[in-house]
Amino acid sequence: LASSSRPIHGGNLDWAANIAGCPAHQILDFSASINPLGPSLRVISAIQQQLSTINQYPTPGYAPLCQALAEFHQVPSNWVLPGNGAAELLTWAGRALAEMPATVLPVPAFNDYERALAASGAVVNRRSLIDVAGHLISLPDLLTDVPSGWGLLCNNPHNPTGQLFDPAILPDLLDRLALVVVDESFMDFVRPECSAIPLVEHYPNLLVIRSLTKFYSLPGLRLGYAIGHPDRLQQWQSWRDPWAVNSLAVAAAIAAVTDREFIAATHRWYAASQPLLHGGLSQIPNLYVYPSSANFFLLRSSTPSFTTIQHQLLQEHQIFIRDCLSFPELGVNYGRVAVKRPPENQRLLAALQLVCGL
Numbered sequence: 001l002a003s004s005s006r007p008i009h010g011g012n013l014d015w016a017a018n019i020a021g022c023p024a025h026q027i028l029d030f031s032a033s034i035n036p037l038g039p040s041l042r043v044i045s046a047i048q049q050q051l052s053t054i055n056q057y058p059t060p061g062y063a064p065l066c067q068a069l070a071e072f073h074q075v076p077s078n079w080v081l082p083g084n085g086a087a088e089l090l091t092w093a094g095r096a097l098a099e100m101p102a103t104v105l106p107v108p109a110f111n112d113y114e115r116a117l118a119a120s121g122a123v124v125n126r127r128s129l130i131d132v133a134g135h136l137i138s139l140p141d142l143l144t145d146v147p148s149g150w151g152l153l154c155n156n157p158h159n160p161t162g163q164l165f166d167p168a169i170l171p172d173l174l175d176r177l178a179l180v181v182v183d184e185s186f187m188d189f190v191r192p193e194c195s196a197i198p199l200v201e202h203y204p205n206l207l208v209i210r211s212l213t214k215f216y217s218l219p220g221l222r223l224g225y226a227i228g229h230p231d232r233l234q235q236w237q238s239w240r241d242p243w244a245v246n247s248l249a250v251a252a253a254i255a256a257v258t259d260r261e262f263i264a265a266t267h268r269w270y271a272a273s274q275p276l277l278h279g280g281l282s283q284i285p286n287l288y289v290y291p292s293s294a295n296f297f298l299l300r301s302s303t304p305s306f307t308t309i310q311h312q313l314l315q316e317h318q319i320f321i322r323d324c325l326s327f328p329e330l331g332v333n334y335g336r337v338a339v340k341r342p343p344e345n346q347r348l349l350a351a352l353q354l355v356c357g358l
């Protein structure tokens with residue numbers, strides 16, 4: 001059964017419930033890195049109001065949505081292309097990158113990059129962000145010798161390490177490389193000045209991909225967008241079907257990026273909870289916590305292995321954390337946990353203390 005086979009993404013609660021021996025709704029899920037405050041009530045009500053229009057096609061071109069996203073990021077609206085989640089836009093990024101002699105992919109990486117690059121036969125040059133001793137390598141160090149004319153697909157902040165790079169490293173790369181795609185699916189949690197979006201108007205070979213999945217807590221709705229040169233976005237549009245985004249997602253996205261209260265509440269929760277969880281995890285015996293700028297932490301443990309920790313947390317505490325077996329470079333000693341609300345984070349810390357302290 002697909003639903004109960006080992007998950008390659010976070011959030012497979014059926015698989016977890018099977019191991020925990022309890023119903024899926026009783027599981028406390030730290031495996032998917034989704035904002036626990038969302039989705040916002042304004043988004044839910046925008047979807048409800050839009051329901052009466054589902055007997056019509058969405059408006060071609062998605063002008064109101066492009067306008068809302070453009071205002072949000074202070075770019076012209078023809079520099080925005082909405083998509084069926086960041087994952088759909090990664091497919092077109094993969095097709096564009098397949099035109100390059102090779103594309104550098106820092107690994108470990110979000111699984112779907114391999115799918116998107118393979119779909120168009122892109123040549124992939126994988127470079128590890130973690131050395132054999134488990135130490136992090138910084139992105140600039142990884143990219144010093146990339147031949148000019150190549151492509152780069154990177155992620156900022158990076159899933160699963162949480163590493164954040166300074167966009168100031170990009171101009172030098174953009175002068176040398178033919179195409180740079182930066183997936184900023186987790187960037188909304190971070191300071192806005194860390195985004196590469198202000199560089200896009202100066203570099204037609206830079207594409208930024210964003211997602212409403214994580215920060216706005218809308219994985220089931222499927223809404224992402226690309227920001228880049230209009231010629232490239234028109235080319236991507238010509239490659240795909242005319243109605244990639246449904247009208248409920250359009251209404252939800254406009255409501256989401258204009259919901260200042262939800263955005264501010266999320267930043268307040270994040271500023272309080274993220275460093276606190278980092279501090280708590282750092283106290284757990286036999287566990288190494290990678291420094292992270294994102295709403296998740298990569299963890300390493302050799303004894304017990306992460307698979308053991310994951311199973312014990314499920315069976316004894318109904319807590320689900322993500323193993324990293326689907327990242328070929330990581331394996332049994334690595335795991336990832338999301339940041340949730342303070343009481344939930346405390347439950348995780350207390351359970352980890354028991355499981356890892358043995």
Ligand SMILES: Cc1ncc(COP(=O)(O)O)c(C=O)c1O
Binds near residue numbers: 086
């Ligand atoms: C780095 C990264 N990019 C993109 C996505 C997918 O985003 P979306 O749901 O918008 O397709 C994920 C989901 O886990 C992710 O981790």
